[in-house]
Amino acid sequence: METVGFLLNGFQEALTPLNIxxxxxxxxxxxxxxxxxxxxxxxxxxxxxxxxxTLQLPAGSALxxxxxxxxxxxxGGRISSxxxxxxxxxxxxxxxLDGYPMxxxxxxxxxxxxSGIASFVGGATSTVxxxxxxxxxxxxxxxFGPAEYFSLYVLAFVxxxxxxxxxxxxxxLAATIGLMLGTVGLDPQSGVARFTFGDIHLYDGFQPIVxxxxxxxxxxxLVLLETHHSERTGxxxxxxxxxxxxxxxxxxxxxxxxxxxxxxxxVLPGAGASLGSFLAYxxxxxxxxxxxxxxxxxxxxxxxxxxxxxxxxxxxxxxMLALGVPGSGTTAVLLALLISLNITPGPLLFQDQPxxxxxxxxxxxxxxxxxxxxxxxxxxxxxRMLSIPLWALMPFVVMISFVGVYSISHSTFDLVVMAAFGIxxxxxxxxxxxxxxxxxxLLLGSAMEANMRRALAISAxxxxxxxxxxxxxxxxxxxxxFLVAAIYMAVSNRPxxxxxxxxxxxxxxx
Amino acid sequence: xxxxxxxxxxLALAVxxxxxxxxxxxxxxxxxxxxxxxxxxxxxxxxxxLFLIIRPDPDPGWIxxxxxxxxxxxxxxxxxxxxxLEPAGFPLATMLATVxxxxxxxxxxxxxxxxxxxxxxGLFILFxxxxxxxxxxxxxxx
Numbered sequence: 001m002e003t004v005g006f007l008l009n010g011f012q013e014a015l016t017p018l019n020i021x022x023x024x025x026x027x028x029x030x031x032x033x034x035x036x037x038x039x040x041x042x043x044x045x046x047x048x049x050x051x052x053x054t055l056q057l058p059a060g061s062a063l064x065x066x067x068x069x070x071x072x073x074x075x076g077g078r079i080s081s082x083x084x085x086x087x088x089x090x091x092x093x094x095x096x097l098d099g100y101p102m103x104x105x106x107x108x109x110x111x112x113x114x115s116g117i118a119s120f121v122g123g124a125t126s127t128v129x130x131x132x133x134x135x136x137x138x139x140x141x142x143x144f145g146p147a148e149y150f151s152l153y154v155l156a157f158v159x160x161x162x163x164x165x166x167x168x169x170x171x172x173l174a175a176t177i178g179l180m181l182g183t184v185g186l187d188p189q190s191g192v193a194r195f196t197f198g199d200i201h202l203y204d205g206f207q208p209i210v211x212x213x214x215x216x217x218x219x220x221x222l223v224l225l226e227t228h229h230s231e232r233t234g235x236x237x238x239x240x241x242x243x244x245x246x247x248x249x250x251x252x253x254x255x256x257x258x259x260x261x262x263x264x265x266x267v268l269p270g271a272g273a274s275l276g277s278f279l280a281y282x283x284x285x286x287x288x289x290x291x292x293x294x295x296x297x298x299x300x301x302x303x304x305x306x307x308x309x310x311x312x313x314x315x316x317x318x319x320m321l322a323l324g325v326p327g328s329g330t331t332a333v334l335l336a337l338l339i340s341l342n343i344t345p346g347p348l349l350f351q352d353q354p355x356x357x358x359x360x361x362x363x364x365x366x367x368x369x370x371x372x373x374x375x376x377x378x379x380x381x382x383x384r385m386l387s388i389p390l391w392a393l394m395p396f397v398v399m400i401s402f403v404g405v406y407s408i409s410h411s412t413f414d415l416v417v418m419a420a421f422g423i424x425x426x427x428x429x430x431x432x433x434x435x436x437x438x439x440x441x442l443l444l445g446s447a448m449e450a451n452m453r454r455a456l457a458i459s460a461x462x463x464x465x466x467x468x469x470x471x472x473x474x475x476x477x478x479x480x481x482f483l484v485a486a487i488y489m490a491v492s493n494r495p496x497x498x499x500x501x502x503x504x505x506x507x508x509x510x
Numbered sequence: 511x512x513x514x515x516x517x518x519x520x521l522a523l524a525v526x527x528x529x530x531x532x533x534x535x536x537x538x539x540x541x542x543x544x545x546x547x548x549x550x551x552x553x554x555x556x557x558x559x560l561f562l563i564i565r566p567d568p569d570p571g572w573i574x575x576x577x578x579x580x581x582x583x584x585x586x587x588x589x590x591x592x593x594x595l596e597p598a599g600f601p602l603a604t605m606l607a608t609v610x611x612x613x614x615x616x617x618x619x620x621x622x623x624x625x626x627x628x629x630x631x632g633l634f635i636l637f638x639x640x641x642x643x644x645x646x647x648x649x650x651x652x
Contacts, residue, residue: 173558
């Protein structure tokens, strides 16, 4: 029952006026970011991180603000899926399938209400899951030495390669590119300048936040310029979300199942919310599709993916907080925030700064309640925002990225780096190379290297230390299994002789 | 073909990193030294690049007319803006950049100019006055 005590302390931390205010602001901004097509959760959180950083909030408060934005995005994404048939963010893609048909047949209020409640169930379930599972993982991880951490990082990079992206070779390549970028700068142990071409600007390496804003936000603008449709059909005005109790009751089992599936998908490294909503939808269709109504406006087809993506959002926080290995793109960005605040996630965080961890968990419970309130009675505010034209939105996104990055270091060099990463990210996306592993490599590279060198220092250079404990061996076996599965899947999906199918693989591959 | 070119570039990068890391040897008690990790990364980087060269995916569509003109103009804005920011000041540089970006996205001149005034002064007031983060004001407004 010590969890209850921790949680009560957490609520004490979360219920300060500042933190309540930040949680509300975060939920509101997050819902907007999620609802607006073109700025997804990764971009939104990436753009806002420099702000959280420069406002010089206490670490716990900054984390609360950004996590509420993150949860808010997951709630908001469904709004434009339902109203416009355009997912507000990637995880909300599955919600289009049944949400938009519901809206077309005049059931938009029901679709918004059911998906809002499903989001709440998913979010609340996964926050409970986070509260229960993260400490267990911490108990386990407390025995990790440098060699075990090194094998954990190897596992994380390989699972990301297996789970995200169609071509595992490209995803693994992305991770190695990120790791290589992470070695640029002065080596913290020996002070040797690596890959800097003698340029003093590069001695500190690439600022992860600058790189992330460039890779995600700026490349997104370039992609949008190519794919945007000149005219967007406006959404019908909907002032509130409303559903009869009977409608909601019928989808309750769906919400619980979706939450469970989503949470597990979220905990897996590299999978994240998109996989959570996808799995939740597919499984629900298999379980309860009576008379092939999925895809034609079945309320369960709205409840399942929304419960799934919100649950995955909470699930992805588990490995990020307990191990320092993020489970999704957005949690990778949150990790960048923690690192810039000089906080190292992992088992020690739970021991040394329990008020930060439990304050966060308590505010996530709070955020779910705020978000339910924001998203049911006030949903009209957000649907009206869908008619903001692209010419007003996109320049604003670019400029706020510039201000945010500039306000960290007051260096125009960082702005150039950000722009360069934007173009690099655009090229990688064109080549179908995932960006999340690049960011993870850049973020985790230095910790991975430090653990490797510490392990070798302990063993006086004997490499057998990496396979000297059963934990390491277990992690390497898991890595090997993932690798084999990923290669098997890649080979069986693709014929050995490349067929020319340029036409199918169009621009919207990502 | 795109994958082959990218693979060749990344392969060259991996080889260069491997060679460049060779100069980082230091004779401290650190058994790994600053060279081992970059080399451990360069190896899979090189192998995966080779894979890309041997088994490339079909080419993506790189250029789509007329959108590419807007993309090039946007990239120009992204690089001109940092150069302009400190000499011209935040409000003016931001206004110019926003007008160009809004025009690229199909705004009318009136919309673009009004929007740019809102964005540039809005952000300036919010950050400089609201959050107390000094932004360069430039000689025109200073």
